[in-house]
Amino acid sequence: MADTTNDPSRRKPAHPYLSGNFAPIQRVQPLVACSYTGIIPVDLAGGDYVRNGGNPVANESLGRDAHWFDGDGMLTGVAFTLDGEKGGIQPKFVNQYILTDVFISTVTSPSITTPLLPSIATLVNPLSSFLTITLRILRTLLLVLLSHLPGSKQGIKKISVANTALVYHDGRALATCESGPPMRIALPDLETVGWYNGEKCEGEPHAIGGLGFGGKGPLSFFREWTTAHPRVDPNSKELLLFHSTFVPPYVHYSIVKPSGIKSAHGSSLSSGRFHNAAVPGIQSAKMMHDFGVSKHHTVIMDLPLSLDPLNLAKNTAVVAYDPHGRSRFGVFPRYSPDKVRWFETRACCIFHTANSWDSVTVDSTSGKERIESVNMLACRLTSASLVFTAGALAAPVPTKAVPEEEREEEQCRLYYYDFCVGFQGRDEIRHQWALSAIPFEFPSLRESSSMSFAKYIYGCSVSDSSFGAALGRAVKMNALVKMDVGRLIDRGKSDPPTAISGCVDNRKVDEIVDSKHADDPIKIFSMPEGWYAQECSFVARQDGTSEDDGWLLSYVFDESQLQADGECRPGARSELWIIDAKSMREVIAKIQLPQRVPYGLHGHWFSKGDVQNQRPIERLRSLPSDAKMGPKSSYIWQAWMALRRSLELSLA
Secondary structure (H helix, E strand, O other): OOOOOOOOOOOOOOOOOOOHHHOOOOOOEEEEEOEEEEOOOHHHOOOEEEEEEEOOOOOOOOOOOOOOOOOOEEEEEEEEEEOOOOOOEEEEEEEEEOOOHHHHHHHOOOOOOOOOOOOHHHHHOOOOOHHHHHHHHHHHHHHHHHHOOOOOOOOOOOOOOOOOEEEEEOOEEEEEOOOOOOEEEEOOOOEEEEEEOOOOEOOOOOOOOOOHHHOOOOOHHHHOOOOOOOEEOOOOOOEEEEEEOOOOOOEEEEEEOOOOOOOOOOHHHOOOEEEEEEOOOOOOOEOOOOOEEOOOEEEEEEOOEEEOHHHHHHOOOOEEEOOOOEEEEEEEEOOOHHHOEEEEEEOOEEEEEEEEEEEEEEOOOOOOEEEEEEEEEEEEEOOOHHHHHOOOOOOOOOOOOOOHHHOOOOOEEEEEEEEEOOOOOOOEEEEEEEEEOOOOEEEEOOHHHOOOOOOEEEEEEOOOOOOOOOOOOOOOEOEEEEEEHHHHHHHHHHOOOOOOOOEEEOOOHHHHHOOOOOOOOEEEEEOOOOEEEOOOEEEEOOOOOOOOOEEEEEEEEEHHHEOOOOOEOOOOOEEEEEEEOOOOOOEEEEEEOOOOOOOOOOEEEEOHHHHHOOOOOOOOOOOOOHHHHOOOOOHHHHHHHHHHHHHHHHHO
């Protein structure tokens, strides 16, 4: 019989999010100088651009379930250091795994060849049986228990892999993920400091404080799980978060004020901390990734995408989307979640909001200001297909047809919502439509403009598909977009498109690229053929004269470095591009990195002031050494370790 092992036509297709430049990379490097072309803006000096993303360290069993959102957190950064000898800026590359409990336990247990946690792909797969999911969860529980028994080098107390996003608050750079509290990291070396619970942080001197996000009680473990996208108010410097759990009331809400600043909003905030306040009105556990925050209001999104273990009792996947359900937006004053008002509309999915702000009117009689509405920009998907295709799964076909008047094409666009809050008893969404027909995700903006009206929103697009990519294909972004949302919103209000399904601007990506109008409200930076970008971050020019005066930073990759089998060739490298955000045409500088940067999730720009004003660190997390285990030569110990290895192999 002929050997077909190496026959590409007979080989099982690679997982789209574990191959090519999505494939994990195991090499980590300390700060190393990079070459570059062009001119690096002086405003970047002393700052640090860092990108987070999942990078599974246990990746030997490639036939396993896998999902783009899985994997151990890996940080990839470029520090713009001042070169004392040459008097210029020297970019330096660094990448590090985040030393979570799960990561340390995995790398110190050589028998573990697949990720410790169940894949999101397993949880969303409609074909996953109750038995399969139960066994995967039981495996995780047994490995967690085993990590606390003799012979372990790291007990697993928190299951977060901290692999999603980054935020800076009160002297701390924090890596985030939905399954636990934030993890502090040190800039610019990207070393791991410790878990932060809203009151104290491991690894800091005098780390004392209250119970933090989790509070106390049997459910404290779940209540400390925070959104992957906390928000920091650019003016008050408050950190705002929500916590989604599996039991009523399902969503809690926290505010952390910066140290040394007292609250002026009543006794509930008098300590400067506001933890785990219930948000009423949510009836079941949901997959909630992001939320909206304006200067005076918060928006919680209760969408028909469930994340509920009780679904198994209904013969439904743990993560399931109901196209017949309703999307509900809970809007409440920042310090009063008990005053939430719910606004309902057609089913959809939203993973990322771009910005939220309040519309204020002045009473003609009293002269007092009154908030008339809360506005929100969000990347709205018409289905949950991305959740499935990111796990190489086909999206389930609804058992009941969606009414014809509610059917929409598969798309993800930047949507505008106008929630009328100025009148009690009138919970109306006055405007809800897309600003443009082009695909749009991974939004960003000038941070100093967030929570108030921002004229410009930046994001990523694809010219040949949608963000709900076809089965077997991964979403790869070949265009960066800048939208003048102010002009587009004004156009939409003066000539409203069809509610929900309509677009203010109906052009396609190539039509906008070909536009010769200098004042076009949409500008697109198209990547060269075969090149793909990642989420971009905006860095403002210090003496800029307009909101868009600055640069976009994005990791990019040239896929001509792929082999015939679709995998990256050895020595493949990525670059960090610095793009003029005003013109969206010129690449100011290209930094050549010593290795590739896998396509990942969210990045963050840390300014020179952020880096310089980090809180003191007493100790860093590190991988335990064998010496810490001490000599264990007794017969009983050897027998236990043999049994332990057998258990690990059976759970590998």
